[in-house]
Amino acid sequence: MCCPNLTSISLWGVTAITDAGVVDLVSKATSLQHLNIGGTFITDISIIAISKCCQRLKILNLWGCRHVTGNGLLALTNGCPNLLSINVWGLRIPLDSYSCLLSINPRLHLKIGSVQLGPHWQAVH
Numbered sequence: 001m002c003c004p005n006l007t008s009i010s011l012w013g014v015t016a017i018t019d020a021g022v023v024d025l026v027s028k029a030t031s032l033q034h035l036n037i038g039g040t041f042i043t044d045i046s047i048i049a050i051s052k053c054c055q056r057l058k059i060l061n062l063w064g065c066r067h068v069t070g071n072g073l074l075a076l077t078n079g080c081p082n083l084l085s086i087n088v089w090g091l092r093i094p095l096d097s098y099s100c101l102l103s104i105n106p107r108l109h110l111k112i113g114s115v116q117l118g119p120h121w122q123a124v125h
Contacts, residue, residue: 003029012061013039022046026053038063038087044072051079058082064090070097077101077108087111 006029011017017040026032026046032054037046038061047068050057057080062068070093077083088098088110098110 005031007031008034010036011040012036015040017042019043019045023049026050030054030056032057033082034059036061038065040065041067043067044069044075047072048075051075055080056082059085061087062091063087066090066092069093073097073101074104077104081105083108085109085111089113
């Protein structure tokens with residue numbers, strides 16, 4: 001393993017990053033707690049790999065990752081029990097899908113633009 005102690009990384013806007021690159025990274029950086037892959041073209045393939053490899057993940061930025069689906073977020077929420085916050089601004093996910101994520105992880109906060117949703121759809125300030 002090249003980076004098992006890495007806890008935080010930002011790949012914000014690195015549009016050249018591929019699902020294969022994310023899968024390779026998270027398979028080696030299993031201690032990640034903060035991951036920013038916003039502004040990239042990753043898909044559910046990356047999200048599922050994160051859900052399997054990064055159980056310590058607390059904060060994930062998916063801003064503008066338009067190829068991530070509700071199924072990917074469901075796998076992520078189920079696979080990352082320590083997840084506290086996801087920035088989902090710009091994802092093409094129906095709002096009712098978010099209630100399912102919040103029921104799985106009541107501590108989870110979802111940032112959708114300038115609005116943050118917390119447990120029971122309460123706005124968080």
